[in-house]
Amino acid sequence: MRKQWLSAPYGLWAIVFSIAPIAIIAIYSFCSRSPYGNIIYEFTLENYQKFLQPIYLRVLWRSIILAVQSTLICFILGYPIAMMIAGSGSKQKNIMVMLFVLPLWTNFLLRTYAWMVLLRDQGVINQVLMALKIIDGPLKLLYNHNAVLLGMVYNFLPFMVLPIYSVLSKIDSSFIEAAEDLGATNFQVFARVIFPLSLPGVISGLIMVFMPAVSTFVISDLLGGGQTVLLGNLIQNQFLVARNWQFGSAISMMMITLILITMGLTAKYQREGGRQLW
Amino acid sequence: MDKYIIELQDVTKKFGEKEALCGINLKIRPKEFVTLLGPSGCGKTTTLRIIGGFETPTSGDVYFEGKRINDLPPYQRQINTVFQKYALFPHYNVFENIAFGLKIKKIPKKIIQEKVAHMLKLVNLEGFEKRDIHSLSGGQQQRVAIARALVNEPQILLLDEPLGALDLKLRKEMQLELKNMQQRVGITFIYVTHDQEEALTMSDRVVVMSEGEIQQIGTPEDIYNEPVNRFVADFIGEGNILDGVMIEDFQVKMEDKVFTCLDKGFQPNERVEVLIRPEDIQIVKGDEGMMKGIVESVMFKGVHYEITVKDEGGVRWMIHSIHMVKVGETIGMVIVPDAIHIMKKAVWK
Numbered sequence: 001m002r003k004q005w006l007s008a009p010y011g012l013w014a015i016v017f018s019i020a021p022i023a024i025i026a027i028y029s030f031c032s033r034s035p036y037g038n039i040i041y042e043f044t045l046e047n048y049q050k051f052l053q054p055i056y057l058r059v060l061w062r063s064i065i066l067a068v069q070s071t072l073i074c075f076i077l078g079y080p081i082a083m084m085i086a087g088s089g090s091k092q093k094n095i096m097v098m099l100f101v102l103p104l105w106t107n108f109l110l111r112t113y114a115w116m117v118l119l120r121d122q123g124v125i126n127q128v129l130m131a132l133k134i135i136d137g138p139l140k141l142l143y144n145h146n147a148v149l150l151g152m153v154y155n156f157l158p159f160m161v162l163p164i165y166s167v168l169s170k171i172d173s174s175f176i177e178a179a180e181d182l183g184a185t186n187f188q189v190f191a192r193v194i195f196p197l198s199l200p201g202v203i204s205g206l207i208m209v210f211m212p213a214v215s216t217f218v219i220s221d222l223l224g225g226g227q228t229v230l231l232g233n234l235i236q237n238q239f240l241v242a243r244n245w246q247f248g249s250a251i252s253m254m255m256i257t258l259i260l261i262t263m264g265l266t267a268k269y270q271r272e273g274g275r276q277l278w
Numbered sequence: 279m280d281k282y283i284i285e286l287q288d289v290t291k292k293f294g295e296k297e298a299l300c301g302i303n304l305k306i307r308p309k310e311f312v313t314l315l316g317p318s319g320c321g322k323t324t325t326l327r328i329i330g331g332f333e334t335p336t337s338g339d340v341y342f343e344g345k346r347i348n349d350l351p352p353y354q355r356q357i358n359t360v361f362q363k364y365a366l367f368p369h370y371n372v373f374e375n376i377a378f379g380l381k382i383k384k385i386p387k388k389i390i391q392e393k394v395a396h397m398l399k400l401v402n403l404e405g406f407e408k409r410d411i412h413s414l415s416g417g418q419q420q421r422v423a424i425a426r427a428l429v430n431e432p433q434i435l436l437l438d439e440p441l442g443a444l445d446l447k448l449r450k451e452m453q454l455e456l457k458n459m460q461q462r463v464g465i466t467f468i469y470v471t472h473d474q475e476e477a478l479t480m481s482d483r484v485v486v487m488s489e490g491e492i493q494q495i496g497t498p499e500d501i502y503n504e505p506v507n508r509f510v511a512d513f514i515g516e517g518n519i520l521d522g523v524m525i526e527d528f529q530v531k532m533e534d535k536v537f538t539c540l541d542k543g544f545q546p547n548e549r550v551e552v553l554i555r556p557e558d559i560q561i562v563k564g565d566e567g568m569m570k571g572i573v574e575s576v577m578f579k580g581v582h583y584e585i586t587v588k589d590e591g592g593v594r595w596m597i598h599s600i601h602m603v604k605v606g607e608t609i610g611m612v613i614v615p616d617a618i619h620i621m622k623k624a625v626w627k
Contacts (some may be wrong), residue, residue, distance in 0.1 A: 174362075177359075178365040182427075183382045183383060
């Protein structure tokens with residue numbers, strides 16, 4: 001207890017870079033706006049009321065749908081991958097984990113630009129398909145909902161695979177043997193023992209994909225080409241283009257609330273599982 | 279053949295280059311309590327895992343009631359296991375753990391409840407149905423593990439060092455309880471342990487293993503009184519093991535003295551090993567014994583004193599006696615023919 005002062009740098013960090021900015025945003029979101037866009041420190045709910053307009057609610061809805069879709073796809077793809085990695089020999093295991101982590105060492109923007117190169121009308125995919133005479137004209141692959149979805153799944157899949165893998169690889173093989181011993185077939189072993197025991201990892205994975213997915217603006221900007229406006233884009237727009245910081249702050253507060261609700265819903269399961277990844 | 283419930287024929291198992299089992303032959307009768315005993319790495323757990331179906335033998339055959347079961351997966355065998363660290367499912371409570379096997383067999387709920395209740399009674403854990411696994415003590419977890427296995431009414435129960443994690447007093451209690459349970463449910467128990475006392479207390483027959491081979495199979499009395507070689511003699515109980523020569527039947531020479539024994543059938547002048555248990559040596563006054571020696575140390579062990587004596591030839595003897603002697607004292611030792619046990623010289627690879 002006497003070593004508490006050792007946490008001072010952390011405390012300072014948290015105050016300067018987390019608590020203070022959030023507090024500032026919270027205050028801004030309740031402030032009025034002067035005709036020239038300046039902040040007037042006068043309490044108002046105007047910014048939140050503005051968000052309730054159908055045009056913005058549609059953005060909210062689209063953001064949630066896209067985040068849920070990409071989270072589910074990541075889960076469906078990620079769980080079998082995590083199982084495969086956890087089930088392989090230690091040498092292959094390291095290589096497979098490496099393959100998943102390696103792209104994360106490249107810049108996020110670069111990776112997303114790379115998808116633009118692949119997907120655009122004169123891109124690699126269209127070129128190859130046309131050369132093979134499978135299609136006559138280029139397919140419209142870029143600047144739509146699916147392109148954004150693809151970008152999210154591609155970028156966030158490791159965040160699903162790694163926590164699930166980490167929990168799966170720690171499951172004691174004697175649990176599996178005990179289940180087999182008691183008459184469980186391979187499928188029953190999975191459904192009754194492995195999957196329930198891996199739930200903490202699944203929950204971590206779901207949160208770690210859902211959070212960046214619901215708040216992203218780069219992926220929708222680049223791969224959606226401005227066609228798919230998400231919450232993140234809206235916030236970026238309000239701060240940088242419309243210069244309406246008050247409204248941007250209100251949207252940010254809505255997003256923070258959304259994320260907190262998700263975490264609250266899943267925290268229950270995580271505590272039951274005992275082990276937490278983060 | 280049908281007399282045996284489990285039969286292993288020339289079973290070998292290799293893990294990579296390492297040979298864990300080299301030619302195991304073992305026959306186990308129904309309702310028998312058999313213990314596989316040996317130091318760690320002797321192959322006892324591998325043998326158990328082969329019977330349970332968690333490993334397949336590299337060569338050789340496993341028979342269950344006369345039928346070859348080499349390739350039968352664990353879930354199709356009428357065998358259940360109590361695992362070393364119990365392996366109770368942490369996401370289920372006591373009831374759900376015990377009911378696991380029955381639920382998989384799609385047994386009606388009402389019957390499951392009756393059977394689980396019956397099992398909890400058998401292992402003295404009535405009223406523990408809703409308890410969380412983590413809230414149980416080691417001894418309680420162990421009982422749940424036994425109940426979870428027995429509720430499936432297996433023909434054979436495999437137990438892999440089930441008492442290893444318990445303290446001494448609890449272990450002794452559980453030894454008795456397990457033995458009782460085995461007699462009540464009337465099924466075969468195959469038990470793995472490295473604790474020789476445990477093996478002697480509980481078993482109908484003991485299988486002593488070392489380096490992937492069976493050294494001796496016999497009743498606890500046989501194993502203790504008539505060990506076939508130095509390894510068994512050394513591993514089971516304590517003993518003085520000396521080199522000797524069989525001069526003729528009933529006459530063995532060790533340390534230049536000829537002793538009368540009860541063993542015969544050796545070649546003239548065959549080199550043998552002689553086992554004399556420490557409790558079989560009688561202490562007498564200095565000159566009245568067959569040998570003389572000086573007491574080097576005396577340790578109080580509760581029931582007896584453990585005495586080390588150095589004889590005239592410089593050999594140290596371990597003696598268990600209820601009589602106190604003093605360090606430095608010269609004593610005589612008497613070894614009656616019945617106390618001398620002759621073993622063939624082991625041929626070590």
